[in-house]
Amino acid sequence: MKYLHLIWAALFRRKARTILTLVSIAAAFLLFGMLDAVRTSFDQAGQSANGAQRLQTGSRLSFIQTLPQSLEAQIAQVPGVKMVTYANWFGGAYQDPHNAVFSFAVEPNYIDLYPEIEVSAAERKAFDDTRTGVLVGEKLAQRFHWKVGDKIPLQSTIFPNRQGDKNWTFDIAGIMHSKDKQAGGFYDQLLLLHWKYFDETTPFNRGQVGWYVTRVADVNQADRVAKAIDALSANSDHETRTQTEQAATANWMKQLADIGLIVGSIMGAVFFTLLLLSGNTMMQAVRERTSELAVLKTIGFSNHAVLGIVLAESVLLLLIGGVVGLGLATAIIPAVAAGSGGMLNLGGVGGNSWVLGLLLMVAIGLLVGALPALRAMRLNIVDALAGR
Amino acid sequence: MNILINIALLAFIVVVLVAWIMLPWQGMAVLALLLAAWMLFTRRGRQAASVTRVGISTLGQRLGSSAVIVIGIAGVVGVLVALLAMGEGYAETLRKSGSADTAIVMRGSSASEVMSVLDHDSVVLIPQAPGIARDAKGQPVASPELVVAANLPLKGGSADDEGSVQLRGVGEQAWAVRPNVKIIQGRNFQPGMRELIVGKGAARQFAGLEPGRGIRLGNQQWNVVGIFASGDAMDSEVWADASVVADTYRRGSSRGSVVVKLTDPKAYDAFKAELDGNPQLKVDVSTTLDYFNKQSEGMTKVIRIIGITVGIIMAIGAMFGALNTMFAAVAARAREIATLRAIGFRGLPVVVAVMLETMLLALVGGLVGGLLAWLIFNGYSASTLAAGTVGKLSFELRVTPALLWTGLKWALAIGFIGGLYPAVRAARLPVTTALREL
Numbered sequence: 001m002k003y004l005h006l007i008w009a010a011l012f013r014r015k016a017r018t019i020l021t022l023v024s025i026a027a028a029f030l031l032f033g034m035l036d037a038v039r040t041s042f043d044q045a046g047q048s049a050n051g052a053q054r055l056q057t058g059s060r061l062s063f064i065q066t067l068p069q070s071l072e073a074q075i076a077q078v079p080g081v082k083m084v085t086y087a088n089w090f091g092g093a094y095q096d097p098h099n100a101v102f103s104f105a106v107e108p109n110y111i112d113l114y115p116e117i118e119v120s121a122a123e124r125k126a127f128d129d130t131r132t133g134v135l136v137g138e139k140l141a142q143r144f145h146w147k148v149g150d151k152i153p154l155q156s157t158i159f160p161n162r163q164g165d166k167n168w169t170f171d172i173a174g175i176m177h178s179k180d181k182q183a184g185g186f187y188d189q190l191l192l193l194h195w196k197y198f199d200e201t202t203p204f205n206r207g208q209v210g211w212y213v214t215r216v217a218d219v220n221q222a223d224r225v226a227k228a229i230d231a232l233s234a235n236s237d238h239e240t241r242t243q244t245e246q247a248a249t250a251n252w253m254k255q256l257a258d259i260g261l262i263v264g265s266i267m268g269a270v271f272f273t274l275l276l277l278s279g280n281t282m283m284q285a286v287r288e289r290t291s292e293l294a295v296l297k298t299i300g301f302s303n304h305a306v307l308g309i310v311l312a313e314s315v316l317l318l319l320i321g322g323v324v325g326l327g328l329a330t331a332i333i334p335a336v337a338a339g340s341g342g343m344l345n346l347g348g349v350g351g352n353s354w355v356l357g358l359l360l361m362v363a364i365g366l367l368v369g370a371l372p373a374l375r376a377m378r379l380n381i382v383d384a385l386a387g388r
Numbered sequence: 389m390n391i392l393i394n395i396a397l398l399a400f401i402v403v404v405l406v407a408w409i410m411l412p413w414q415g416m417a418v419l420a421l422l423l424a425a426w427m428l429f430t431r432r433g434r435q436a437a438s439v440t441r442v443g444i445s446t447l448g449q450r451l452g453s454s455a456v457i458v459i460g461i462a463g464v465v466g467v468l469v470a471l472l473a474m475g476e477g478y479a480e481t482l483r484k485s486g487s488a489d490t491a492i493v494m495r496g497s498s499a500s501e502v503m504s505v506l507d508h509d510s511v512v513l514i515p516q517a518p519g520i521a522r523d524a525k526g527q528p529v530a531s532p533e534l535v536v537a538a539n540l541p542l543k544g545g546s547a548d549d550e551g552s553v554q555l556r557g558v559g560e561q562a563w564a565v566r567p568n569v570k571i572i573q574g575r576n577f578q579p580g581m582r583e584l585i586v587g588k589g590a591a592r593q594f595a596g597l598e599p600g601r602g603i604r605l606g607n608q609q610w611n612v613v614g615i616f617a618s619g620d621a622m623d624s625e626v627w628a629d630a631s632v633v634a635d636t637y638r639r640g641s642s643r644g645s646v647v648v649k650l651t652d653p654k655a656y657d658a659f660k661a662e663l664d665g666n667p668q669l670k671v672d673v674s675t676t677l678d679y680f681n682k683q684s685e686g687m688t689k690v691i692r693i694i695g696i697t698v699g700i701i702m703a704i705g706a707m708f709g710a711l712n713t714m715f716a717a718v719a720a721r722a723r724e725i726a727t728l729r730a731i732g733f734r735g736l737p738v739v740v741a742v743m744l745e746t747m748l749l750a751l752v753g754g755l756v757g758g759l760l761a762w763l764i765f766n767g768y769s770a771s772t773l774a775a776g777t778v779g780k781l782s783f784e785l786r787v788t789p790a791l792l793w794t795g796l797k798w799a800l801a802i803g804f805i806g807g808l809y810p811a812v813r814a815a816r817l818p819v820t821t822a823l824r825e826l
Binding site: 062064243265 | 390452453455459462464466467470471478495496497498499500502505536538539544548549550551552555605607631634637638671697698701702703705706708709711712713715716768772773777780821
């Protein structure tokens with residue numbers, strides 16, 4: 001620590017070069033921060049404690065196939081099931097069929113299974129009492145400038161109403177807030193309408209249910225409960241497939257894209273370039289300081305101290321640039337997520353990303369410092385001072 | 389004074405970049421020719437050429453730091469081209485699936501085939517509209533189809549790892565509407581049987597989709613009897629007899645969509661007008677070209693934005709790396725440059741020489757990056773859940789010449805900015821100071 005002053009002075013001996021290098025390093029870690037946020041949000045989708053307690057039961061045949069509503073009573077009888085609800089995909093869109101809104105037609109107790117969604121008691125009551133009432137997520141309401149009490153037209157891309165018309169009208173009864181801003185972004189984009197109203201209004205549904213959500217009493221029993229639920233409909237014409245919410249979400253994300261591979265390859269290219277770039281800077285820095293390092297050795301610095309000083313300099317270089325870059329990413333990501341109007345759900349740069357980032361900075365710093373540091377350590381005082 | 393010059397340079401860079409982005413390759417060729425003519429036929433130009441030669445001949449001594457520029461820019465171009473190739477491949481796969489002379493009819497306001505339901509009466513009525521091509525027997529070439537999804541185990545995953553595949557129930561007219569679909573292995577399914585033929589993309593992604601194997605759909609056993617190839621989005625699908633699929637999925641006599649072959653693209657307007665005007669029908673008509681373009685729009689845009697964002701951030705990093713290297717190179721040659729100016733060389737040839745050297749390195753970097761992207765990623769297969777379909781859509785990354793050109797443009801732009809400041813510094817260094825310096 002007592003050499004910090006010395007290292008600092010050496011680092012900024014050539015300000016222009018150091019600053020240019022720092023910008024490159026910052027750019028690399030800015031990218032790392034942003035890509036890691038994307039990867040994490042893919043990885044962590046559905047990975048909450050509440051998610052582990054919920055089971056999703058859909059048709060074994062495919063996710064677009066519906067199940068009879070009568071299954072609810074049977075599922076409720078399965079030992080270990082605490083609560084059960086169901087929902088249908090409504091396929092809503094606002095103003096333009098391609099302006100999709102995540103909209104589910106749900107049984108009134110749906111919200112009870114999702115304690116991470118907050119709705120005020122008054123708004124909840126208003127929703128329960130209004131046949132055409134809907135609850136909308138906070139960000140969704142922001143995106144379309146909706147407020148409680150508004151009457152909104154919504155198209156369904158799947159279900160016409162009884163008149164054969166695609167336009168449905170709903171009353172906004174309340175706003176849903178998700179408790180955990182990090183993980184719960186999805187609920188802020190959601191729109192919930194009454195399944196009963198939906199079923200009575202469209203001639204195409206006829207008492208069918210898209211999927212069931214079950215809350216189990218004990219997480220450790222989840223597998224057994226899932227098997228018991230699937231056994232209810234085995235060999236019928238509506239066989240089911242039950243998974244924990246975690247497993248189901250992970251499966252979707254995996255089908256969407258192999259994010260790990262994409263992010264990994266980009267970061268590989270970036271860090272390889274960075275290695276070369278900062279390595280070159282350190283080489284230059286040591287080469288032009290040859291005589292100064294020789295002086296250090298002459299006045300009594302040991303070989304190892306010189307090695308340490310050069311290594312510390314390169315690690316410091318990486319740390320300064322890296323922290324600036326990651327800091328920038330931390331600051332920018334919420335703005336990007338907000339700017340995308342809720343299309344992107346990024347959780348921000350989490351603690352894990354910071355730890356991984358810092359480890360990478362130190363590792364790259366040591367790696368690029370190694371060669372120049374060895375060179376400095378092996379420096380022969382006489383040769384170096386003579387300029388040979 | 390210094391600040392003014394820097395601001396002027398910045399403005400110059402912005403103007404050049406904007407012009408650069410718009411420049412087609414012909415413009416680029418003209419520029420290169422003009423530069424060559426200048427270097428050959430004017431005094432200044434010849435001076436510039438000789439300074440450039442000196443700079444380039446000493447590149448070998450600065451291999452390490454020159455490599456920073458080349459590899460830095462190769463990285464940017466490689467990643468950029470690969471990401472854009474992903475968007476391109478995706479869009480191309482869907483674009484190829486549609487054509488201007490086939491039209492798709494779905495129930496009104498359905499965003500995609502799978503969401504659409506047409507009752508039996510509509511399915512009978514639609515082929516009677518004018519403008520539809522007729523086959524040898526005089527029948528309208530119109531294929532009522534039912535698109536649903538099926539869960540199947542993924543290849544290389546655990547038994548519980550299921551993915552979704554799009555299952556299309558078709559009749560014999562489906563082959564007339566899509567002449568590009570060919571059976572490449574096994575045979576076609578027999579009408580009325582629980583038999584499947586699978587696209588080669590689907591066969592690659594899902595386990596057990598081989599001729600002769602059986603798979604379970606719900607509680608039923610189906611047999612895979614053949615593999616087909618189409619070279620477009622249909623490759624990711626599984627086909628079976630429409631009435632059997634409707635039976636399995638409890639759809640009765642309804643279908644999802646009707647795809648028709650028009651007599652020619654001009655017949656489309658009359659066809660659409662007829663269906664729109666028919667009070668018995670509530671349908672949306674579009675050409676399949678429009679339909680698939682719309683499906684690919686959102687995702688293509690997202691991939692493009694991601695590619696360009698990542699590209700810009702990497703480009704900033706590479707640009708500063710290039711600045712660093714070139715500043716060092718100029719500093720190392722300060723005396724040499726000062727000597728040139730002392731014996732009468734003007735500033736411009738020096739600027740041009742340093743810029744050319746940087747841009748040459750950038751060009752090499754761009755070529756290396758583009759070549760790597762092409763070698764590794766051209767034809768690389770990827771898959772995603774596409775908008776508007778309910779199955780995994782597999783597509784191949786396409787590194788097109790246009791994309792390689794984009795990559796080269798980026799590389800040269802980075803080289804331009806990375807070289808400009810050091811070049812101007814070299815030209816403006818007072819001769820006396822530089823000569824005294826060691």
